[in-house]
Amino acid sequence: MSTYTHEQLGLTKEQLLQMFYYMVLARTIDERLWLLNRAGKIPFVVSCQGQEAAQVGAAFALQPETDYILPYYRDMGVVLVFGQTARDMMLSSFAKAEDPAGGGRQMPGHFSSRKHHIISGSSPVSTQIPHAVGVALAGKMRREPMVAYTSFGEGSSNQGDFHEACNFAGVHKLPVIFFCENNQYAISVPVIKQLGCEHVADRAAGYGFPGVIVDGNDVLEVYKVVKEAADRARRGEGPTLIEAKTYRLAPHSSDDDDRSYRSREEVEEAKKKDPLVIFRRYLVDNGLLSDTEEGAIREKIAKEVNDATEYAEKAPYAAPEDALTFVYAD
């Protein structure tokens, strides 16, 4: 676990338990989504399992009231910290009218909510990265003390948009955090076939700002590096590229079978570094999480996820003709 204690990072017990809550919430929603998918109730799941520490640690280092996030499709932990709920996730997965991301227009994982400073994303990867730079540019022009955070996988760091966006942000020293969740696979293609360099973080040097590698299974380490990057951005010192080394514990999506490209032994080995297990151990070892407290958190989450599932399943779809609305503003 972390080379820094939570005291050194200025985090209270209450904050740590909040982080734990969000990590378990993300995992629990995700597990429920797979059940619903295998039961034939929802068409599609794209999973965050294994990446919760990276996501919650990063989001906790930001300020939801001033900062903007441009997450990628696995970032359930990030959007939950920014204020979305289990109900929002379920409404999106069931594609119901109340889905805040767009009333059931997009697949799940395409998070969006103006209210929560979450900018709508698409499926072609990396397109959100220049948008984050533009948000940061606008923030700088409007003299706001804000940070734009965008995340993506290591495969996405090969796209032209990643490189064009990094370069633009580097030239203009914009308050943006490029956060790579390197989960080792772009669907089936391993990192060794994705990157010409060893680390995604190595690429930052070419754009004139720091590239930082962090253990993505360690929520406190992630919090620390993202906090430093956010502080740096707010001081006007420009962008940071952070590469969180993680592992995707589930297949790419509910339509993927990962047994065709990676061994069960490899996945079992990765589960030993499950970020939830690691963080729970830290909390227990430091006397920050009693059985009673953990029981209460898990009970609260179970109720939230059950209520959300029930609500979303019963919620109405948008009218079919709603498909014709909002092509333009008028």
Add this chain to the structure above:
Amino acid sequence: MAVKLYIEAIHDAILEEMRRDERVFVLGEDVGVRGGVFRVTAGLIEEFGEQRVIDTPLAESAIVGVGIGAALHGMVPIAEIQFADFILPAMNQIISEAAKMRYRSRNDWGVPMVIRAPYGGGVHGALYHSQSVEALFHHVPGLKIVAPSTPYDVKGLLKAAIRDPDPVLFFEHKRCYRLIKGDVPEEEYVLPIGKADVKREGTDITVITYGLMVHLCMDAAEQLAKEGIDVHILDLRTVLPLDREGIIDAVKKTGKVLIVHEDNKTGGVGAEVSAIIAEEALFELDAPIARLCGPDVPAMPYSPPMEKFYMLNSEKIAAAMRKLAEF
């Protein structure tokens, strides 16, 4: 009323909108210190500074993508693509992102942004500085596409584009920049996107066109007037959304339609105009719909004789008009 060049009218529209609204800013390659390779943005950096007139890195997808992000966070970007031919690397940002943002978020997010691009040939620009690319985007709901022909129109429509809450592709025919002059009112005005304009009233044949071709068609119409053929000319001005009502009214005027555009024929804007007429005004027609367009080759060659062969001119247009009138 002052007489202005087409390019001056564009410059004035940007200048006035930047003075009116501090959210409006310009970004693109060479738009700042150089004032644009065509000098459209000349002088703006002196008045507004490099924060609002941004010389960007050479990267089209980022110019559009960063513009989208800025638009999402309260700014009104005017992105310049140096030549329309170079817009293709930004196509994913335009089609997958700008055009779909409002729809996919069910009106939660929108992209109030203008993407300006000089297009068209006849300037010895060869394959990659001569293309008309409007048809590539014409198929995309969520976008608006404007291609004006006169200084008056270009100023009023660019102001409308800047004030529009949705992404507008604004195509400026580069041959028009310093060739076309016209009256532009001193006072403020804005023209509606999506409305065609009758550039010449006539009773014998209807010509539907846009961009530089409007002027060639006007010249051809003057030639035909001497022969006793009276040509009605509709300038589409906006190619997405098309002014269906304006098109049908123009068809009804004469019952004979010639569609003229510089872009190649197959799948061009003229094909959609033809389809609208066939669907909604078939029984108004007294002749088959005619199209005169650029040839279906990849792009315009550099050699002067080949370029001249590719380009339409008023003689070719007059011949097509004559043929239709005689039908």
